[in-house]
Amino acid sequence: MNSINNFINLTKKSKFLLSCKETDFIVKLTCFICSVVALCGFLVAFVAIGCSKKNRVDSQPTVTPIVVFGVDGLEWNVMLPMLRAGRLPNFAKLMERGYYGKLATFVPTFSPVIWTTIATGKRHSKHGIHNFARRLPDDKITLFNNLDRKTKAVWNILSDYDKSVVTIGWWMTHPVEPINGIMVAQTNTRAQLDTRFGKHIWKGTLRKGVPNQVYPPERQNEMISILEAVERGADDLAKEIFGEFQFPLSLLGERLWGNCQWAFRADATYLKIAHKLAQSQPMPDLTLIYLGGPDVVGHRFWRYMVPQLYRHRPTSEQIANFGTIVKDYYAYIDSALGDIITDVGPDATIFVISDHGMKAVNQNATFDPDLPPSDINSGEHQDAPPGVIFAAGPNIRKLTSTEKTPTSLMRSDLIEVCGVLDITPAILAMLRIPIGLDMDGEVPTKIFTDQFQITHQPAPVDTHDTAEFFSKRLKSSAHPGKAERLEQLRSLGYIGND
Numbered sequence: 001m002n003s004i005n006n007f008i009n010l011t012k013k014s015k016f017l018l019s020c021k022e023t024d025f026i027v028k029l030t031c032f033i034c035s036v037v038a039l040c041g042f043l044v045a046f047v048a049i050g051c052s053k054k055n056r057v058d059s060q061p062t063v064t065p066i067v068v069f070g071v072d073g074l075e076w077n078v079m080l081p082m083l084r085a086g087r088l089p090n091f092a093k094l095m096e097r098g099y100y101g102k103l104a105t106f107v108p109t110f111s112p113v114i115w116t117t118i119a120t121g122k123r124h125s126k127h128g129i130h131n132f133a134r135r136l137p138d139d140k141i142t143l144f145n146n147l148d149r150k151t152k153a154v155w156n157i158l159s160d161y162d163k164s165v166v167t168i169g170w171w172m173t174h175p176v177e178p179i180n181g182i183m184v185a186q187t188n189t190r191a192q193l194d195t196r197f198g199k200h201i202w203k204g205t206l207r208k209g210v211p212n213q214v215y216p217p218e219r220q221n222e223m224i225s226i227l228e229a230v231e232r233g234a235d236d237l238a239k240e241i242f243g244e245f246q247f248p249l250s251l252l253g254e255r256l257w258g259n260c261q262w263a264f265r266a267d268a269t270y271l272k273i274a275h276k277l278a279q280s281q282p283m284p285d286l287t288l289i290y291l292g293g294p295d296v297v298g299h300r301f302w303r304y305m306v307p308q309l310y311r312h313r314p315t316s317e318q319i320a321n322f323g324t325i326v327k328d329y330y331a332y333i334d335s336a337l338g339d340i341i342t343d344v345g346p347d348a349t350i351f352v353i354s355d356h357g358m359k360a361v362n363q364n365a366t367f368d369p370d371l372p373p374s375d376i377n378s379g380e381h382q383d384a385p386p387g388v389i390f391a392a393g394p395n396i397r398k399l400t401s402t403e404k405t406p407t408s409l410m411r412s413d414l415i416e417v418c419g420v421l422d423i424t425p426a427i428l429a430m431l432r433i434p435i436g437l438d439m440d441g442e443v444p445t446k447i448f449t450d451q452f453q454i455t456h457q458p459a460p461v462d463t464h465d466t467a468e469f470f471s472k473r474l475k476s477s478a479h480p481g482k483a484e485r486l487e488q489l490r491s492l493g494y495i496g497n498d
């Protein structure tokens with residue numbers, strides 16, 4: 001770009017030379033000839049610079065758009081039998097051409113903590129998002145939000161380096177911030193006030209009537225209209241994914257099912273937004289998409305998928321209703337992944353990651369519908385079971401440590417690829433942006449081809465954080481609108497008073 005800008009500036013200077021107002025014809029002619037000679041000189045220089053730059057680019061591997069498909073709670077123990085049964089064809093295709101395995105994670109496996117770690121390459125002691133919410137000195141509860149993050153996220157760093165980035169539904173992105181691209185927030189992490197058992201906090205989605213959910217702001221109405229269309233078709237979508245229930249729902253069943261509806265709508269909205277953006281504009285250098293549904297159904301319906309693990313087994317009617325909910329949703333995620341790969345084209349680099357896996361919990365519980373949410377959950381991840389990672393693209397190595405195909409793969413065949421801390425370093429390395437030495441993760445070199453690894457990795461920098469970045473965030477944080485927004489969310493019932 002610099003050589004192009006130099007050329008434009010120099011050409012402007014040449015035009016200035018040509019506009020000299022000498023009266024003498026010879027002077028004019030001389031001036032004109034000089035200008036032409038100068039212009040030719042500049043053109044030769046420009047071509048030479050351009051060629052040398054082109055040579056440099058040619059010696060590097062092709063960098064194609066990167067898409068990170070973040071899916072909360074995807075678990076290998078669910079995926080493996082589905083892969084063997086051919087129910088995850090798009091994941092299988094990704095595995096056949098790329099790298100995959102377990103993604104290490106750590107406690108606490110709270111979504112805002114881990115997804116912010118994924119987006120920063122740092123532990124929560126550095127990024128500052130420690131939980132869903134925190135208690136203020138006056139004893140009120142406030143939600144952590146984007147402005148509480150104490151370090152740059154990958155979207156800030158890419159923007160600094162003139163790379164384009166789109167984030168859709170990612171944790172801790174509300175209120176949105178200016179980036180070199182589009183940010184669609186995950187908004188209003190929701191606190192459900194239960195007067196008997198205390199507050200239970202759920203994941204957020206776009207909400208009507210709340211400002212600062214989309215950057216640039218002029219695109220917010222467009223995104224909300226997508227949410228409204230999804231809401232109108234929500235019942236049909238649920239039937240499409242899960243079919244119809246064979247038996248009437250019990251009280252517990254109604255509660256479990258009702259608690260998932262918001263997640264289905266959030267995921268469908270974010271997927272439609274991703275599709276619309278992919279159709280309507282060139283692919284950005286990086287797209288981050290977050291879907292929460294597999295975690296939400298995993299918490300509530302694990303017991304119906306593997307009833308033999310529980311002391312109080314569900315009835316056969318309950319199993320008929322709910323036994324396939326988790327796997328049906330995984331199949332929906334597989335088909336959404338296929339749509340995204342179609343949208344972005346075969347040359348893009350795709351990562352699919354989950355923040356943790358899931359396992360059975362409350363195996364001796366009675367699952368009384370009046371119990372608090374944590375006691376009617378039958379799936380959990382508190383001790384940080386590993387998540388999943390799939391990567392495929394021009395610079396990604398094909399995994400050769402196992403000869404197994406996706407349809408014959410067993411749990412013991414899976415290797416630990418890297419950890420949640422290493423995703424941001426991997427993205428930066430792919431885009432030839434320096435890693436920050438203050439990051440806790442490192443580049444997972446084994447997933448990249450030899451050709452990619454040997455060429456032109458930039459030297460690391462101490463940090464990407466700057467005083468200017470912090471002062472901007474402090475100003476936003478102190479903005480009087482923040483208090484008003486909290487009050488607005490509280491009045492809408494999204495935040496409890498504790």
Ligand SMILES: [Zn+2]
Pocket residue numbers: 073295296299381
């Ligand atoms: Zn969870």
